[in-house]
Amino acid sequence: MIRINENYTKLKASYLFADIAKRVNAYVAANPSKPIIRLGIGDVTEPLPQVCRDALHAATDELGQRATFKGYGPEQGYAFLRDAIAQHDYAARGCKIESDEIFISDGSKCDCGNIQEIFSHDVRLAIPDPVYPVYVDTNVMAGRTGANVDGRYQGITYLECTPANGYVPAVPSVATDLIYLCFPNNPTGAVATKAQLAAWVAYAKANKAIILFDSAYEAYIRDPQIPHSIYEIEGARDVALEFRSFSKTAGFTGTRCAYLVVPKTVVAYDVAGNAHPIHALWNRRHSTKFNGVSYPVQKAAAAIYTEAGKQQTGALINHYLANAKLIRDAMTKLGFSCVGGDNAPYIWVNTGRDSWQFFDTLLNQAQVVCTPGAGFGKCGEGHVRISAFNSRENVETALARIAAALK
Amino acid sequence: MIRINENYTKLKASYLFADIAKRVNAYVAANPSKPIIRLGIGDVTEPLPQVCRDALHAATDELGQRATFKGYGPEQGYAFLRDAIAQHDYAARGCKIESDEIFISDGSKCDCGNIQEIFSHDVRLAIPDPVYPVYVDTNVMAGRTGANVDGRYQGITYLECTPANGYVPAVPSVATDLIYLCFPNNPTGAVATKAQLAAWVAYAKANKAIILFDSAYEAYIRDPQIPHSIYEIEGARDVALEFRSFSKTAGFTGTRCAYLVVPKTVVAYDVAGNAHPIHALWNRRHSTKFNGVSYPVQKAAAAIYTEAGKQQTGALINHYLANAKLIRDAMTKLGFSCVGGDNAPYIWVNTGRDSWQFFDTLLNQAQVVCTPGAGFGKCGEGHVRISAFNSRENVETALARIAAALK
Structure with a gap:
């Protein structure tokens, strides 16, 4: 009789980004007219460089x-x-x-x-x-x-x-x-x-x-x-x-x-x-x-x-880092202490509250997807990760919506 | 102190195709004027289909x-x-x-x-x-x-x-x-x-x-x-x-x-x-x-x-299968019993002798690379695998050389 690797049964039932996708899909299904901006999963959005x-x-x-x-x-x-x-x-x-x-x-x-x-x-x-x-x-x-x-x-x-x-x-x-x-x-x-x-x-x-x-x-x-x-x-x-x-x-x-x-x-x-x-x-x-x-x-x-490749990837990274600065500045202005965003495309926001609750607030009130810190471990509780991977326009719109939602 | 996965020490020291590469490289270094034809590793040689x-x-x-x-x-x-x-x-x-x-x-x-x-x-x-x-x-x-x-x-x-x-x-x-x-x-x-x-x-x-x-x-x-x-x-x-x-x-x-x-x-x-x-x-x-x-x-x-993809991949496979038929027919004509080559790109030749010795004979006397059966396990001894992945011209030249060498 063939047996499974029972270590798999120790794994928590689902994967962080799958959980997020479920909540986002449910929101989108219920609110088809409200466009979502995704600053959750750390996935790039801008075109592949010309040299590539x-x-x-x-x-x-x-x-x-x-x-x-x-x-x-x-x-x-x-x-x-x-x-x-x-x-x-x-x-x-x-x-x-x-x-x-x-x-x-x-x-x-x-x-x-x-x-x-x-x-x-x-x-x-x-x-x-x-x-x-x-x-x-x-x-x-x-x-x-x-x-x-x-x-x-x-x-x-x-x-x-x-x-x-x-x-x-x-x-x-x-x-x-x-x-x-x-x-x-x-x-x-x-x-x-x-x-x-x-x-x-x-x-x-x-x-x-x-x-x-x-x-x-x-x-x-x-x-x-x-x-x-x-x-x-x-x-x-x-x-x-x-x-x-x-x-x-x-x-x-x-x-x-x-x-x-x-x-x-x-x-x-x-x-x-x-x-x-x-x-x-x-x-x-x-x-x-x-x-x-x-x-x-x-x-x-x-x-x-x-040389052309270095220029093009440099421009791509500068774009995301400029987004990151906007995000960090905006979240800091809203009273949150933050790290990251200066030498990284992620901003780690100390929300001072339950991270899935904060995630739900941004999703439901600002139509912005972030990543709840608790998904990354116990010490992530109380934080969310916001990703700078998006267009400038989307980042600016997201930050305006967040500011309005959290006012 | 960090420890290795000691199961790796049970593995035989080298990999079949690395052994073959060593012998072929040594032959090529010693005989730079004699072009080798590779019918060893099962790697395709013809262009990627146009649709792809x-x-x-x-x-x-x-x-x-x-x-x-x-x-x-x-x-x-x-x-x-x-x-x-x-x-x-x-x-x-x-x-x-x-x-x-x-x-x-x-x-x-x-x-x-x-x-x-x-x-x-x-x-x-x-x-x-x-x-x-x-x-x-x-x-x-x-x-x-x-x-x-x-x-x-x-x-x-x-x-x-x-x-x-x-x-x-x-x-x-x-x-x-x-x-x-x-x-x-x-x-x-x-x-x-x-x-x-x-x-x-x-x-x-x-x-x-x-x-x-x-x-x-x-x-x-x-x-x-x-x-x-x-x-x-x-x-x-x-x-x-x-x-x-x-x-x-x-x-x-x-x-x-x-x-x-x-x-x-x-x-x-x-x-x-x-x-x-x-x-x-x-x-x-x-x-x-x-x-x-x-x-x-x-x-x-x-x-x-x-539809175009099916046609193009069909033509590619027909090309290799026609090579396979040439190889099987030629080896059979030389007195070896063979399987494969009719519904597969490989011909398994029962050489009736040590498989690395037969490999060396083909390499040294016909400048053709095959794969010694012993590399695939104990029951592979006495056999070699010949691959049909090559141009028609190379296969025909290889078979002529093998026939001359084994006469």
Whole structure:
């Protein structure tokens, strides 16, 4: 008799954005004449940059000629893309990352979800709260937690991000093995300083732990003092992997491309205490269960590293950051304390009340969709996330409606 | 101290196609003037159909306009593609598969590798020998096997495919829970009759087991008596999932699109014996760890279901099948007994000698790359797989060289 993976039964019944969709759909069905503005799910809205579309067209034409047709590519990604990333995202910032330490994938969600497979079943997890749900859920599915008791899974060290610590958690007092960090943060939009990240690198070294650093939003950093990569921190090459994505940098949420950096110097241990390079394990995982990213998509991603590409993606990000500033200023003016929005496309609003209730208020009274903080964890209660991904006009209309609704 | 998943240390050190690449590269380096013809790895060579390229271009243009831009799509795939599959691949063959039982993915390798996650750690596996290595390796990584002893992992019931059974295994005499089947087969090219598949469905029902049916090569079936889908067998909707891919149907190995069919009627059990629909578990896995296939790629896949698309993919497959017939006829004429090539793009040649030695002979004396059967499992020894994926000219040249070398 075939049996299920019973860890799935520990998962909470539904997914945050599905819950939101249900409430929004119910509202729309009941109020068909009132147009909704979505500042909830962090999905880009503006056109794919011209350089990326030009590259997609050209690659499509290549597939039409036998001489330039592309079948299976390297599972790890084409050298043209890995080299461009190593040069522009790392060497240019003084980080020593080799091309073959970069694994191209079809999304950071996949990478964040799959990476835990190469570690043992009993690693001790440290995960922020609030947090992108994928870090937690994929470890629950793999059986690394106990039951969900009162909104938290047993066996996880939660790193609380609160107004008291400026939403940047300090290292824990207990030893942990696998640490998820995300800066600029989703959902809070908070960023970490070099000193704060250095403390995490030192903690990982002291505990022989590994940091999984999600920097999907690094392109939004405008403060020159804030590191874009964990590898700007001395010693991070020994203890950290880094997740990056083209989704928010270049509007690729529907086009799909991302990458994971695995330095050859990061190790984990077997039961006898022997060190094993993580790079070899991940390479085996990646080449056994994945067959590379679509060739035209890889060409589109590489195009953002040209001069025209940098200009076009820069303009795209400036657009969203200008939206973010409008949102943060408006919410601050309404009396809420906020973080994010300056070096991130998200504004984390301390609402001072139940977050689903605040969500319902914005939906019902302003026809604006935000994301209730409670959906991201216990410490998200009392907050909502507002996303800057929209047109200027929609953001301005949404803010006017919110101001009227909350007056 | 962070520990590795020690199951990875059970894996054999290298991957079949990496071994082949090493030998080929060494030969090419030593003999730069002798051009190689590759009939080894099953990768398509002919241009992507015009309808698919037209769809890629049109979708790229859509991404350039705010009104038609696409961000995150449904993780399960767009309705336009799921509906086309349900209609043309299933309803048209009398199989009752609903659109929402179809999960679009970026490749069958991913689906075949990931599906095991939703089952318990101790399911009893039945896996063919010879076999596509991903079925075995992903279960080794997940800890469902013991050590590799003499070329076989402990804890797997191997389904031997030999000249004696025409390379189609009968159901085993012991109970198993999770059964991998692939027809038309990779690597043998053998096909299964309705009666043979019906025996497997009956076995699965009797044992409360699940069949994972890989039909990535169904488009190559020309014999009207051979089923294209497991769902042509009565009762299969209760016990089988089906893997399909656009890779070999429409030349998508570099473009990347596939799908997995999970009928809502297939169940697995918890430890208390309660039945759980697999559809809900897979939906949770898929939506938690995957973010959908690139929008232009989904549009390209949908294009093959138009009249022009059917004509173009039909012509592509006819081209490869005509190559296959040439290969099978030539190898038969040389005195080898062969299967495959009539309803599949692979020809499985019984060489009567060590398969790596035969590989080396073809490489060194004919400059032709095939795949040694031993790389697919113990029962592959004594055989090689020759692939029909190439131009007519290359196939004809390769066959002339092989005939001269083996005379």
